[in-house]
Amino acid sequence: MESGSIPLADVPGGFDLQSTLESGQTFCWRREDGRAYETDDAHGGSAWYYTATEGEVVRVRHREGQLEWEATTDADGLLVERLRLDDDLPTIFEAVPDDPLVADARAAYPGMRLVDDPFFPCLVSFICSAQMRVSRIHGMQTALAREFGEAIEFDGETYHAFPTPERLAAATEAELRELGLGYRAPYVRRSAELAAAGEVDPADVRAKEYEDARDALQAFVGVGDKVADCVLLFSLDFLEAVPLDTWIRTAIEDHYPDCDRGSYAETSRAIREAFGGEYAGYAQTYAFHYLRSRY
Numbered sequence: 001m002e003s004g005s006i007p008l009a010d011v012p013g014g015f016d017l018q019s020t021l022e023s024g025q026t027f028c029w030r031r032e033d034g035r036a037y038e039t040d041d042a043h044g045g046s047a048w049y050y051t052a053t054e055g056e057v058v059r060v061r062h063r064e065g066q067l068e069w070e071a072t073t074d075a076d077g078l079l080v081e082r083l084r085l086d087d088d089l090p091t092i093f094e095a096v097p098d099d100p101l102v103a104d105a106r107a108a109y110p111g112m113r114l115v116d117d118p119f120f121p122c123l124v125s126f127i128c129s130a131q132m133r134v135s136r137i138h139g140m141q142t143a144l145a146r147e148f149g150e151a152i153e154f155d156g157e158t159y160h161a162f163p164t165p166e167r168l169a170a171a172t173e174a175e176l177r178e179l180g181l182g183y184r185a186p187y188v189r190r191s192a193e194l195a196a197a198g199e200v201d202p203a204d205v206r207a208k209e210y211e212d213a214r215d216a217l218q219a220f221v222g223v224g225d226k227v228a229d230c231v232l233l234f235s236l237d238f239l240e241a242v243p244l245d246t247w248i249r250t251a252i253e254d255h256y257p258d259c260d261r262g263s264y265a266e267t268s269r270a271i272r273e274a275f276g277g278e279y280a281g282y283a284q285t286y287a288f289h290y291l292r293s294r295y
Contacts (some may be wrong), residue, residue, distance in 0.1 A: 001155055002074055005066040006085065013089025014111035017062040020083060021049050023289040024134035025234050026115040027125040027141040028053070028162065037135040051082070052145070052161040053118060057154040072154055084113045096276040101255050102283045105290035114285055115234055119202040120195055121162040122235035127191060127222040128184050129230070134292070136180075143179040144168070168192035187222025194220055206236050211265070213238060225264045233281040242272050242284040247291045 008015050021029045022036055030036070032048040050059040058071040058078060067085075069075045080086055089111070096102060121141070128140050141162070148163035148171060163171075169192040176185035194200060200220060205213045213236070217228035226245055232238035242248065244264060252259050252271060259270035275283035 001070055001072070003068070003070045004074070004076060005068045006076060006079065008062070008065050008067055011067075011085050011111075012087070012091075015062075015067065015083070015085060015113060016109055016111035017049065017060070017067070018047075019109040019112040019289060020115065023109075023112060023285065024137075024292065025230075025285055026117050026122075027138050028115075028117050028121050030142060032059070036138060050159065052149070052152050052159040055150070055152065055161070057152050057159045070155070072152070082116055084116055087113055089113070092279045092282055095279050096283045097274065099274075099283070101251060101287055101290070102275070105286035108290055108293075109286065112286060112289065114239065114282060116237065117235045118162070119231070119235050120165055120192075122231050123191065123195070123217075123220060123223070124162075124168070124188055126227045126230040127187050127220070128181060129227065130184065130222075140180055147175070147179060165192045165195035169196045184222060190221040191223070202236060205232075210238055210240055214241070225268070229268070233285075239279050239281045240272055240277060241281045242268060242275060244268060244271070245288065247288045248284060251287050251291060 020026075021031075029049045029051045032050060035047065046061055046063055048059050048061045050057060056072045056078075058069060058073075058075045060067060060069045060075075060079060062068075067079065069079060071078075093106065124144070125137060125141050129137050132140075145160040145162050148167045149160040152159045152161060168188060171189060171192075173185045173189055176188055181188060200216060205216050208216060210232070213232055214225060214228045217223055217231055218225075223231075226243045229241045229243035233241035233243065244267060248271070252267065256271060256274050259267060259274055261267045261270050271284075272280040
């Protein structure tokens, strides 16, 4: 076992572990005490969270100004990448217009960051997200990893990585339905087949202009504009993406009515401009978590 720590004083703008991992943007991390998404838990930041990926396990917690970690490998680089610890939050929010909703959200969750998740788990998570609470989505992804993912032994415990596209493509629709995926089961299975066949290359998508990239992701089954935007934002580094989910549409209705232009494409362009363009996805994620946590 390897271990280490990252001083949070060195992280530009600080870091809030709990809000980053429990804000509905990632379903690749688990909380070891099983209390993820319990909104009345004021001590979540000091809990251990873990992810299992590419044959490795990483556990992390916030303690006494440090981001402590234990892992099967040297995890400093992985944590910087996956938790975007090198994003300069003060500079990013200088580019976001002075906005009461976003300002309130930043005050409530200072140090919350976007994540940079692996492509396939992110894709499947958001295919499963339609008409689902974040806690249910989290449970589905946990079940998929438990049933179909690689088992990795670490520190006397067994962890499960998210399944490969090939493994999920081999699952039956009935098996996926038994895990609670419902009508999403055939979407997940068919998209896993497409991913396994390399029909859509994430590297090619990343190289496209934003709206072209959003269109390209819709080659996967069960992926529309909103799901594509989630994958672009939380996995492919398109920080301008603003998924128009229920909470952001509520924010548009209550705070930015001029941005409602009827179609997804036009409303998306308008709210991205209202949120500052280049880093609009950061403003979206803060607003989403703030509104979801209060209603």
